[in-house]
Amino acid sequence: EDKVVQSPLSLVVHEGDTVTLNCSYEVTNFRSLLWYKQEKKAPTFLFMLTSSGIEKKSGRLSSILDKKELFSILNITATQTGDSAVYLCAVEANNDMRFGAGTRLTVKP
Amino acid sequence: DSGVTQTPKHLITATGQRVTLRCSPRSGDLSVYWYQQSLDQGLQFLIQYYNGEERAKGNILERFSAQQFPDLHSELNLSSLELGDSALYFCASSARDFIYNEQFFGPGTRLTVL
Numbered sequence: 001e002d003k004v005v006q007s008p009l010s011l012v013v014h015e016g017d018t019v020t021l022n023c024s025y026e027v028t029n030f031r032s033l034l035w036y037k038q039e040k041k042a043p044t045f046l047f048m049l050t051s052s053g054i055e056k057k058s059g060r061l062s063s064i065l066d067k068k069e070l071f072s073i074l075n076i077t078a079t080q081t082g083d084s085a086v087y088l089c090a091v092e093a094n095n096d097m098r099f100g101a102g103t104r105l106t107v108k109p
Numbered sequence: 110d111s112g113v114t115q116t117p118k119h120l121i122t123a124t125g126q127r128v129t130l131r132c133s134p135r136s137g138d139l140s141v142y143w144y145q146q147s148l149d150q151g152l153q154f155l156i157q158y159y160n161g162e163e164r165a166k167g168n169i170l171e172r173f174s175a176q177q178f179p180d181l182h183s184e185l186n187l188s189s190l191e192l193g194d195s196a197l198y199f200c201a202s203s204a205r206d207f208i209y210n211e212q213f214f215g216p217g218t219r220l221t222v223l
Contacts, residue, residue, distance in 0.1 A: 034211075041216055041217060042111065042214035042216055042217055043152070043199075044111075044214070045212065045213070048210075048211060090152075095164070095165035095166070096165060096166075096167045097142075097154040097165075097167065098154070099151055099152040099153065099154070100151075101151050102151065102152075
């Protein structure tokens with residue numbers, strides 16, 4: 001059965017720290033991997049990754065995919081309190097989308 | 110604001126009942142997706158429509174059904190409701206079909222089954 005595993009499940013850091021969130025997957029017919037940020041309400045899109053080794057970057061956030069080792073990482077540098085949220089990883093495969101359980105990031109001032 | 114609207118925001122009903130959740134996609138988006146988010150199951154993909162046709166089906170129960178109308182709005186029908194159906198139901202939309210695309214989520218409908 002297809003599965004998506006995120007780690008850690010929870011992370012507490014201080015402002016200015018750099019964090020790395022992990023997402024590993026086991027699926028057949030992989031198409032893409034997506035990262036979302038969910039604060040109080042609906043998820044908001046961060047990145048979509050389809051090719052290995054190509055870093056996607058948006059401000060202090062970046063992400064990369066390794067299709068050989070079947071994982072992706074999401075990096076956040078110089079964290080701010082506004083980065084506190086649940087970060088969701090989703091993998092699109094077989095006309096389905098599987099989400100990981102999420103990593104709850106708390107950034108303390 | 111993503112541009113995706115969902116109604117109602119909250120819905121409280123009893124077991125055995127039937128409800129309809131409504132979603133209007135962003136202007137110009139042809140795809141609509143439905144998701145269920147509960148505390149124990151996390152976020153789960155239910156079903157996707159593209160320009161009125163069902164395109165992908167995830168973990169959707171037989172008691173649930175959906176459709177997308179010619180004006181591209183979509184409805185998710187939940188019947189014979191059980192306590193375990195209590196969850197936040199999200200609709201998302203995108204410009205293209207399922208593959209390789211960014212989805213924009215609506216604010217969700219919180220369903221409580223008593």
